[in-house]
Amino acid sequence: METLIVVKNLNLHDCWIGAGFIRNKVWDILHEIKTTKLNDIDVVFFDENNISENLEKEIEQKLADINPMVKWSVKNQARMHLRNNHLKYSHTENAISFWPETATAIAVRLNSDYEIEILAPHGLNDLFNLIVKPTPNFNLAIFQERLNEKQWKKQWINLNIKHTA
DSSP, X not given: OHHHHHHHTTOOTTOEEETHHHHHHHHHHHHTOOOOOOSOEEEEEOOTTOXXXXXXXXXXXXXXXXXXXXXXXXXXXTTHHHHHTOSOOSSHHHHHTTSSBTTTSOEEEEOTTSOEEEEOTXXXXXXXXXXXXXXXXXXXXXXXXXXXXXOHHHHOTTOEEOSOO
């Protein structure tokens, strides 16, 4: 909750925390294991008026000043279509729908009433059923590279890896 409050207080448009922040916690709970250390915390937002990487670095520094024990990764989804060679994204939900795995393409935030909101363009079933599969139209070679690099099955033995969407 502390992390969600910190990110909410940034007051960024269409801003969420996603990927491993949620995925790893759910998988840890479902495997009844101690909390897995995160590589980073992915903060995503959507600002078409400023797609400079410098803005992302400034926000990362602001977050590091607040909590230096965390590695922050901040990405403006309004520019990520350029890096991913996709058509322009219309908002954060559209952007994260292109993330690699359905169980990773999930984000959360606190709304104005400090209630948790969930963004899950591919639903939550794969996450809660421990299914790891690529999002539709994701590059399967990159998906396989991620599986090899992340070695999730070693940490969470009950994962069901599927190589097609």
